[in-house]
Amino acid sequence: MLTHELLFLSILTLSLVGILALLLGYLTIRKTIEIQKSKKMEYYRGIYNPLISSILIEGSFSRKLNPDTVLQQKVIEQLLSRYTKVIEGEVEKERLSSLASMYLSDYYQKQLKSKKWSIRMNTLYHIEDFNMINLTESVYQLLNKKRLSHQELVHILRILALFQFRELFELLTTKYHELTEYDYRHILIPLETKNFDQYVLHFHNARLPLQKAIIDVIARKREVSYTTFLEKIFSNYSGEIRIRALKALAEIGYVKKSEPYLDLLYSEKWEERMVAAKLIGSLKEKSAIPRLIELMHDRTWWVRSQAAQAIIQFTNGKEILGTILESSKDTFAKDMAWEWLHKGV
Incomplete structure (x- = not known):
């Protein structure tokens, strides 16, 4: 009986060791493949980056920029993504969009048909970032997909808006x-x-x-x-x-005309008093200053804050707030005046 148990444990141990060895081998191979992939991508980045930079700055295309594998397309995608964060000129942005349309359109059309939600979403983000208007119809067709997540739907509609569909x-x-x-x-x-x-x-x-x-x-x-x-x-x-x-x-x-909105400074609704104070401050309506000073003593914090912000937009706004700070008997009004007098200091 004991011999059978030892034999079973030995077989189980060997099986576990074998499984661990296979797992280690798999991870080693996978790591090696990832390292090789990373080296290839770094190699292509070294080739493509100066070419893309030259195209964006000078507008001169090069035959050397001719990706024919998914890996090369991913490198171009990464480089273009970096450039979207730094380029500002409209001409450069148009060149970037043209580059993406030229070298990534077929790749993205396939990605949009992927069964994986994450792949489709990432592709939509890139299409938006690169302003790839040529893919408008492909993006629109996604709306026919039966199982469309809410996030995916909103992003598709936003891209259609961006492309003025x-x-x-x-x-x-x-x-x-x-x-x-x-x-x-x-x-x-x-x-x-x-x-x-x-x-x-x-x-x-x-x-x-x-x-x-x-x-x-x-x-x-x-x-x-x-x-x-x-x-x-x-x-x-x-x-x-x-x-x-x-x-x-x-x-x-x-x-x-400011008159209809001056009455709102006396509204029973605090939301209307608050927004009216904001509007009057933007208009710099001097006749409303006495009421704004009164609103500095309002029972609602939001109204007091907006009244102070409105007052400080007037030429003598700081003087008015200074007077409130020195002479008012209302602690809340004094605190609000002090706060806005010291904002940004």
């Missing part, structure tokens, strides 16, 4: 209703004015998340041309949409 408006207004406000904003930001204005015209028929995103993008653009639109939204809507329109006007810093 004509059918995007119909997609966002008739098909993809499950998107969040954040999703819509992320997608709309790259749109050029003529394409973005479609959504402005559609505003009254849009779902609430899309309406919020439209206003937020306008606030980000800070273009005076949208002032009339925002003032109409402010006048005709209520609740959060009304507040957002007011915030956007404050970001732009311009309204046709």
